[in-house]
Amino acid sequence: MTTALPRADVAPVASAKRRRRAPGWLAVVPLLVFVAIAFGLPAVAIVNGAFSVDDATTGATTYTGANMTASLQGPYLTALLGSVKLSAISAALGALLGLPLAQAVVSSRSRWLREAVLTASGVLANFGGVPLAFAFVATLGNAGVLTVHLGLKDTGWDLYSFWGLILVYLYFLIPLMVLTITPALDGLRSQWREAALNNGATGVQYWRHVALPVLAPSLLGGLVLLFGSAFAAYATAAAMVGSAVPLVTLQIADALSGNVLVGQENVALALSLDMVLVAGLVMAVYLPLQRRSARWLDA
Amino acid sequence: MARRLTLWRWVVLGLAALYFLVPLAASAIFTVDVPGQGLTFDAYTKILSTDGFLSSLLLSLELAVATIAVVLLLMVPAVVALRLGSPRLRPVVEVVCSLPLVVPPIAFVAGIATVLKWGPEHLSRTPLFETFVVIQNDRFPVVLVLAYVVMALPFVYRALDSGLRAIDVRTLVEAARSCGASWPKALVRAVLPNLRGALLNASFLTLALVLGEFTVSHLLGYTPFAVWIYNVGGEQAQMSVAVSVLSLLLTWVLLLALAGAGGGRTRNANSRG
Numbered sequence: 105m106t107t108a109l110p111r112a113d114v115a116p117v118a119s120a121k122r123r124r125r126a127p128g129w130l131a132v133v134p135l136l137v138f139v140a141i142a143f144g145l146p147a148v149a150i151v152n153g154a155f156s157v158d159d160a161t162t163g164a165t166t167y168t169g170a171n172m173t174a175s176l177q178g179p180y181l182t183a184l185l186g187s188v189k190l191s192a193i194s195a196a197l198g199a200l201l202g203l204p205l206a207q208a209v210v211s212s213r214s215r216w217l218r219e220a221v222l223t224a225s226g227v228l229a230n231f232g233g234v235p236l237a238f239a240f241v242a243t244l245g246n247a248g249v250l251t252v253h254l255g256l257k258d259t260g261w262d263l264y265s266f267w268g269l270i271l272v273y274l275y276f277l278i279p280l281m282v283l284t285i286t287p288a289l290d291g292l293r294s295q296w297r298e299a300a301l302n303n304g305a306t307g308v309q310y311w312r313h314v315a316l317p318v319l320a321p322s323l324l325g326g327l328v329l330l331f332g333s334a335f336a337a338y339a340t341a342a343a344m345v346g347s348a349v350p351l352v353t354l355q356i357a358d359a360l361s362g363n364v365l366v367g368q369e370n371v372a373l374a375l376s377l378d379m380v381l382v383a384g385l386v387m388a389v390y391l392p393l394q395r396r397s398a399r400w401l402d403a
Numbered sequence: 404m405a406r407r408l409t410l411w412r413w414v415v416l417g418l419a420a421l422y423f424l425v426p427l428a429a430s431a432i433f434t435v436d437v438p439g440q441g442l443t444f445d446a447y448t449k450i451l452s453t454d455g456f457l458s459s460l461l462l463s464l465e466l467a468v469a470t471i472a473v474v475l476l477l478m479v480p481a482v483v484a485l486r487l488g489s490p491r492l493r494p495v496v497e498v499v500c501s502l503p504l505v506v507p508p509i510a511f512v513a514g515i516a517t518v519l520k521w522g523p524e525h526l527s528r529t530p531l532f533e534t535f536v537v538i539q540n541d542r543f544p545v546v547l548v549l550a551y552v553v554m555a556l557p558f559v560y561r562a563l564d565s566g567l568r569a570i571d572v573r574t575l576v577e578a579a580r581s582c583g584a585s586w587p588k589a590l591v592r593a594v595l596p597n598l599r600g601a602l603l604n605a606s607f608l609t610l611a612l613v614l615g616e617f618t619v620s621h622l623l624g625y626t627p628f629a630v631w632i633y634n635v636g637g638e639q640a641q642m643s644v645a646v647s648v649l650s651l652l653l654t655w656v657l658l659l660a661l662a663g664a665g666g667g668r669t670r671n672a673n674s675r676g
Contacts, residue, residue, distance in 0.1 A: 146514025
């Protein structure tokens with residue numbers, strides 16, 4: 105794969121008028137061509153596959169809605185709902201726990217603490233995947249350090265479960281929430297609080313009527329972002345629970361590895377399309393919210 | 404009131420520290436305190452000599468370098484041109500660069516796998532078939548570079564866009580052109596040095612993404628670093644945790660370097676779950 109710099113930049117152009125026009129769209133063309141091939145083709149393949157069935161004997165392709173219907177039934181539906189439930193709960197918990205943490209950092213005047221927590225959040229929000237799963241297996245898994253030393257086995261503790269997975273997901277979701285909500289918390293003017301308190305409001309009233317309404321778009325935006333992150337996560341779950349917890353990402357991986365009934369190959373693509381639709385919905389909520397909160401913060 | 408607030412803050416910070424530090428500490432203990440053997444550093448000393456460690460790490464680094472090169476070559480001219488000329492194309496590029504966020508990696512790889520199957524099925528008699536074979540070369544899977552570039556687009560776009568916002572590109576380029584610089588010279592000598600922070604930012608984010616990527620490479624059947632850790636986990640629990648701890652430290656160092664390189668703190672969130 106070689107990608108040449110657009111020649112438009114190289115051509116010597118004399119007049120100022122033409123100079124301004126020249127680089128414009130030509131420099132964007134390689135990017136668009138690349139995305140059309142590397143992203144467009146797989147996207148077309150997903151949609152095409154989701155709505156077609158290949159006949160095993162004749163090799164003929166027929167278009168049908170059967171895959172989509174199948175992807176919303178039985179174990180596939182269970183997995184899809186399982187993913188939505190897992191993502192919703194972990195996103196809600198992440199937001200609920202991330203907000204006080206961010207507030208604790210913002211309200212303290214220690215620069216050092218602030219830098220330390222935000223840098224750590226940047227690292228931890230990116231600490232997903234296989235290493236995270238193994239760190240938790242070493243801590244709370246069957247032979248994990250805490251499991252053994254605290255005798256958690258007898259209490260019925262099981263890391264390889266729905267709630268165990270949520271505990272692990274929070275490890276990157278809470279820092280993600282802290283990173284998302286901190287700019288919004290910074291945007292809360294201390295004058296607003298003083299004005300509310302001077303007018304006889306209590307701290308709770310200030311939060312209910314002033315701070316939370318201002319924060320609402322950012323909070324919702326963060327919530328939706330967390331949901332999307334948890335929903336798309338695959339590596340952590342694959343390395344930790346295998347298929348003990350029904351998740352749509354694990355189902356797709358299973359199907360791709362050939363562990364499906366004959367004639368159901370394209371159900372993986374139908375499931376992928378389901379995921380894209382959910383993720384698209386999430387982004388459709390997130391982007392306008394982000395714009396709205398930006399308006400408050402820039403004001 | 405003030406004291407109660409301070410107390411509340413320390414409780415919150417304390418609990419957070421507990422939750423985030425305990426797994427790290429426990430992982431470290433897990434790697435050196437092996438049941439029946441006592442204290443041992445075998446897990447760490449054996450890493451280097453374990454089959455596949457070096458080759459998988461090298462593969463990941465090569466993929467990262469190629470991905471960074473391609474993504475910057477595609478994106479830098481495009482975003483600079485957007486600043487200089489065609490503002491009408493801005494929303495187009497913005498949407499194109501955000502699209503990968505809507506397709507989860509697992510769905511993306513399902514699409515890629517399907518496209519790759521078209522090769523043997525429909526194209527075996529055309530010259531395109533050769534391309535399909537080449538990009539799936541085991542020693543250097545170009546198809547992964549293509550996928551990673553797509554996955555990095557949103558983050559690279561955001562990094563470059565915020566970097567460009569801080570400088571006046573038009574004046575820079577016009578000054579350089581007035582002084583007789585050619586277009587490439589104006590770009591390389593005047594604009595790029597001013598974008599140093601943003602370029603580093605974008606490169607580090609891409610590097611972190613490629614080093615940790617698991618979903619696409621695993622399902623396409625390649626073995627870069629993250630997949631190797633996963634495979635080792637089945638047989639040697641201690642070592643896989645040791646490598647996990649080291650890879651966290653590596654990410655930490657990378658992001659600290661990023662903060663120090665003047666790119667500012669990463670606000671990026673691309674958890675790979």
